[in-house]
Amino acid sequence: MTIRESGEMYLETIYILSQKSSSVRGIDVGEYMGFSKPSVSRALGLLKKDGLVVTDGQGFIKLTETGEERAQRIYERHQLLSLLFTNLGVDAETAAEDACRIEHYLSDKTFDAIKRHFEQYGHRG
Amino acid sequence: MTIRESGEMYLETIYILSQKSSSVRGIDVGEYMGFSKPSVSRALGLLKKDGLVVTDGQGFIKLTETGEERAQRIYERHQLLSLLFTNLGVDAETAAEDACRIEHYLSDKTFDAIKRHFEQYGHRG
DNA sequence: CATTATAGTTAGCATAAGCTAACTTGTCAA
C-alpha cells in the first residue's frame, strides 16, 4: 500500500514536531492535527507497516530514512507553494492553508519548475 | 451535504461535455472519467439531491444555475492553474494533470491573486 | 412480435479515514 494525503499529513506532522523536540509521541501528533488517539494509532500503524516510521521502547516516534525523505519532500512542496502564493500577493495564512492542501498533488515536474523559477528570478519570500 | 473533490470532478465533466454536445448522458460522463455506470448513477443522484444537476425525461443531464456556477468555478481554476504551470515551463500535459488534482483545493484568495498576476503582467499562454 | 443492445438502477462489497467507547499499561504519589 502506498500512502496518500492522510498518511502524508501524519508524516509531515511528525517531521515538523521532530524538529522542535526529539521526543515525539502519538498524543503530540494527535494534538497538533486535531485528531483522536485511535486515529493516530491506526495511522502510525500503517506508516510503520510501510516502513516510514518506527517507535522505540518508550513509544517515541522516529521517521525512518525513507520516511524522512518522504516527509521532507512534502514539506518542501509546502514551503515552495507558500512562497509562490505569498509572492503573488496572498497573505501568509491563506498561502499556508492552500499549500497544505495542495502539497500532496504537485508533481515533481511542476515542483521543479517552480523551484527553477525562484532560482532564476529570485524572490522576496 | 456539500460536494467534494469527487462531486466537483463529475460537475466539471458534465460542464465540459455540455460544451461539446447538448445531450449529455450518464454513460458519456462515465466514459470520459473512466468510471462505471453505477458510480456515475450514484454520483448524479447526489448532485441532483444537492440541486446541482437535473435530468429531463430522456435522461439527458443539465447543470442547474448553481451547478453551472460551481462547475465554471472549478473549470476556471483548472485553466488558470494550467496557465500558471505552463508559464513556469511545465509541459502542457503535466500542467493539465496537476491542475486537475489541485483545482479543488485552491482558495478564492489565491485564485484571485494568480488572476491578478496575469492581468498585471500578461502571459504567453 | 421477439430478440438484442443500450442505459440506468439496485444491492452489496471494498478501502480509506475519521470518530467514540472501552480496555490496557505504565508511572507516580498518597
Place this chain on the structure above:
DNA sequence: TTGACAAGTTAGCTTATGCTAACTATAATG
C-alpha cells in the same frame, strides 16, 4: 500498595467513493 491519570490499543460505527453482478426499461432490428 493502591488509586488515578496519561498514553496507547481494540472494537466497531460512519461516510465517501470506487467496484461488480444482476436487474429493469427502453429502443432498435430481424
